[in-house]
Amino acid sequence: MIKKISDEVLMNGKAYDNLHYLTKQIGGRLSGSPQMVKAEKWGIGAMHESGADKAWLQECMVPHWVRGGKDKAEALYNDGVSAARNLKTLDVLALGNSEGTKNKDLTAKVILVNSFDELERKKDSVKGNIVFYNYRFNQAYVNPFLAYRDAGAYRGSGPSRAAKYRALAVIVRSLSGSTDNNPHTGATRYDTALSKNKIPAMAIGLRDADWLSDQIQGNKIISMTVKSNAHFLPDTIGHNVIGELTGSEFPDEIITVGGHLDSWDPGEGAHDDGAGCVQTIEVLRVLKALGYKPKRTIRFVLFMNEENGLRGGNKYAEEAKEKNEKHIFALESDAGGFTPRSISFGGSAEQLKKLQGWVRLLYPYGVYEIVNGGGGADIGPLNRTLKTPVAELAPDTQRYFDYHHARNDVFENVNKRELQLGAVNMAALIYLVDKYGL
Numbered sequence: 001m002i003k004k005i006s007d008e009v010l011m012n013g014k015a016y017d018n019l020h021y022l023t024k025q026i027g028g029r030l031s032g033s034p035q036m037v038k039a040e041k042w043g044i045g046a047m048h049e050s051g052a053d054k055a056w057l058q059e060c061m062v063p064h065w066v067r068g069g070k071d072k073a074e075a076l077y078n079d080g081v082s083a084a085r086n087l088k089t090l091d092v093l094a095l096g097n098s099e100g101t102k103n104k105d106l107t108a109k110v111i112l113v114n115s116f117d118e119l120e121r122k123k124d125s126v127k128g129n130i131v132f133y134n135y136r137f138n139q140a141y142v143n144p145f146l147a148y149r150d151a152g153a154y155r156g157s158g159p160s161r162a163a164k165y166r167a168l169a170v171i172v173r174s175l176s177g178s179t180d181n182n183p184h185t186g187a188t189r190y191d192t193a194l195s196k197n198k199i200p201a202m203a204i205g206l207r208d209a210d211w212l213s214d215q216i217q218g219n220k221i222i223s224m225t226v227k228s229n230a231h232f233l234p235d236t237i238g239h240n241v242i243g244e245l246t247g248s249e250f251p252d253e254i255i256t257v258g259g260h261l262d263s264w265d266p267g268e269g270a271h272d273d274g275a276g277c278v279q280t281i282e283v284l285r286v287l288k289a290l291g292y293k294p295k296r297t298i299r300f301v302l303f304m305n306e307e308n309g310l311r312g313g314n315k316y317a318e319e320a321k322e323k324n325e326k327h328i329f330a331l332e333s334d335a336g337g338f339t340p341r342s343i344s345f346g347g348s349a350e351q352l353k354k355l356q357g358w359v360r361l362l363y364p365y366g367v368y369e370i371v372n373g374g375g376g377a378d379i380g381p382l383n384r385t386l387k388t389p390v391a392e393l394a395p396d397t398q399r400y401f402d403y404h405h406a407r408n409d410v411f412e413n414v415n416k417r418e419l420q421l422g423a424v425n426m427a428a429l430i431y432l433v434d435k436y437g438l
């Protein structure tokens with residue numbers, strides 16, 4: 001059966017074409033945007049076309065944050081020799097959920113801090129200035145997700161921690177180890193316990209971050225000017241897109257497989273998480289194309305609002321709880337459309353052992369281990385509220401943060417075969433759980 005799944009996906013797969021449509025005809029799909037609405041419509045159509053017994057939209061309120069135009073950061077500097085003043089435009093992106101400068105120039109001195117410890121040491125000089133967090137991705141981690149987790153606090157709580165000492169704005173080194181200069185956005189979280197001031201916050205490309213750091217250390221920066229029109233509009237209606245194959249023997253036992261449909265605005269949301277969405281649809285398509293009749297009910301879910309609110313994931317779990325549904329397993333793909341390597345699993349030791357017994361069946365298609373870990377963000381609420389065992393496809397990690405939340409997260413940077421192989425392993429795992437249970 002798994003060989004048949006693989007043959008069908010590799011020879012007749014639709015995931016790549018679907019990704020092309022989603023990225024090129026729709027594009028970036030931030031919650032509340034017109035592209036979100038288009039993507040939801042497309043998703044329902046794709047579910048029907050791929051053979052779902054039924055498909056529906058599950059409504060949830062979503063935050064509606066907008067960038068509101070082009071973000072700007074300029075450094076006024078001199079060369080340390082002549083009196084000439086130069087202006088350099090830096091490549092920046094306002095952080096998601098941030099408040100901008102109401103589209104007005106904000107000019108101030110810039111204070112370099114390489115860590116939160118340094119912020120504490122420099123706290124008396126922060127007032128009235130812009131804080132530049134230059135905390136680097138730790139290259140010693142073989143798995144860049146660990147570097148992302150390590151540096152993530154600067155994007156998440158950096159703005160409020162600087163606002164506590166009366167900073168006017170922050171610039172954060174992008175959460176990436178890439179060699180280019182594309183800034184990487186992503187959600188920040190204002191913490192009103194630290195400061196009531198929601199100060200503007202931007203991510204800066206790595207080359208510009210290095211330049212800025214060098215110039216500040218050489219005492220060459222005179223001032224910086226930032227501008228952003230980022231702001232929130234009132235919450236609006238979004239939807240999870242759900243397709244279903246109804247179980248023939250145990251229809252009350254539900255297996256969920258999904259990715260998230262929303263994405264950041266600068267790119268096309270190709271790896272994050274268009275890949276997970278089209279792989280999810282491909283799992284449905286291949287099971288149907290092979291005439292497989294699942295014993296259990298399989299739900300194919302394109303979650304809304306993972307990036308800046310998780311409202312879709314929360315809604316899915318909430319409704320499951322209200323309806324007293326029995327969710328026996330959930331699988332997410334939200335780590336890029338790269339070559340599958342492993343699967344992480346959050347459940348009991350006994351269940352993990354059972355899954356690990358299937359590794360030799362997945363091995364020919366790329367997954368060589370199943371490890372203790374967790375599922376994706378969108379199925380986290382299911383795990384927390386209903387104790388559903390969760391898993392995530394863990395593809396190769398080395399290139400993900402070259403594209404993650406940046407303008408180069410586009411279709412062209414996804415490889416067709418790698419994307420398809422991810423879907424093969426997802427479909428195989430769903431098939432095994434459906435057939436043998438957990």
Ligand SMILES: [Zn+2]
Nearest residue numbers: 272273306334
């Ligand atoms: Zn994602």
